[in-house]
Amino acid sequence: MESSLLDVLFLSEKRKNLLLLLLDGPKNIEEIKNTLDVRSSPIMTQIKILMKHDLIVESNRLYKLSSIGEILVPKMRAILETFNVFDKNHDYWINQDMTSIPPEFLDSLGKLGDYSEVNPDRNHVFEYPKEVVEHLSESEKVMISSSFFLPIYPSLCIELAAKGTDITLVFTEYVYDRMLNDYKKELEHFLNLKYTKLYVCNNNNMKIASSIVTEKFMSLSLFCNSGIYYNHNLVSFDDSALKWGKELFDHYKGMARPITRI
């Protein structure tokens, strides 16, 4: 069946933006013009089209979504958010193993919002990119989950914890074993500091490479489809991304056991 409503929903930037705006609540024409930065006559044309298709209604000079609009526009927004994430960095998502993200989180990948890929420069290939370290040191509450060992973990975590940062780590058995074997002293030191927590989960329970969430930003990194890893972080400051990252962290923490002493 030819879907004319689909065209009405997607084939005009102005209509799309107006529908998304009305998802926040009814608006009068002045608010619409100011928020979308449009002039009267072009937007009125689009308003008329949307009204003709019963997607929006007008009452008391306020425009709002119709019942049908309320059903369709949230589904449209979910599509736009997700498509945005892929359009921003098409090659990344093609080459990384996105199925390593737990299904319920992959489903809401659109929440990453306005993210960007940050890579360390060639002199710091085994460290976090400078930007990430800066954001980390400005954060008060840090949650890191990781399924691979990054050599800067011991020093970075101790450094953050020593200055009073609330820091919780969820490592896989693999990473924990590596720490036990090669950085036992640092690990003991870390656990003895105030505001530090360590959890360990089964290797199979965490397939993403790593993730950081603080009250300021979140970052995510995945393995390539081939299983190879290159040092990178997808960094986002959007509220929706912080919430997504926090929930992902809690997901891993929920499957992990706490380590209080070694």
Next chain:
Amino acid sequence: MESSLIDLVFRSDKRKNLLILLDGGSKSIDEVRTELDVTATSILPQIKKLIDSDLIVQEDRMYKLTVLGEFIIKKVKPLISALEVVEKNNCYWTNHDLNSIPRHLLERISELGDCILVEPDLNHIYEPSPKIIDSMVNAKRASTLASYFNPAYLPLYVELGRKDAEISLNFTQSVWDHLSNEHSNMIKEVMGMDNVSLYVSKEGVKITEITVTDRIMLLGLFDKNGKFDQQFIMSFEPSALRWGQELFDYFKRLSRQVKEI
């Protein structure tokens, strides 16, 4: 810049339909041509675009979705299937008052699937609609919420009750007052049956009727002016029966059970 996903998926019906087709499994070019009713020359450029954008791949002469393609279709489907329900009976949905249907069920309107519109037959306007009666006579269970009730249906429920069908009836106060006053014999009879439960809900339910049996789901809404136009949406799909049952149960929780007149 590469074309955006919105353009790729929605700007061409051929591409959209191809993606939806491949969601059902990999297909050869012949199967694509037959099932979409297109010529090879018209579909091949679209296939190439989708391959170039990594949404589909070709392996052993078969086309299939990539992981990204699968995910994209999964995201797009809730909207497409909601649109299918809405567009099939567009006039009904846009001209009726949906405000009484709770949000979480409205969001799942796609579960109604392939609906048909039941309109009053001018020859039977004061009698039960034969279509509805036919679909209910052998029901093993039936739940009905009605804020408008044609007493002519009452014998049907009495008969179903006698045949041991599990029946739940939920009427608004005014319908209940009318039925218990004017048709007290039949009401008393069903009330005495163990397999029948009766509920009374407050006025203000802006649904004329919701009926769910083991075979059909019937939904009637008031029109935008608050009038009952005797039009119903009917569906036979299992997902629609579950949807209707949830709607019925939602109102049941807001009602009180009655055990005597």
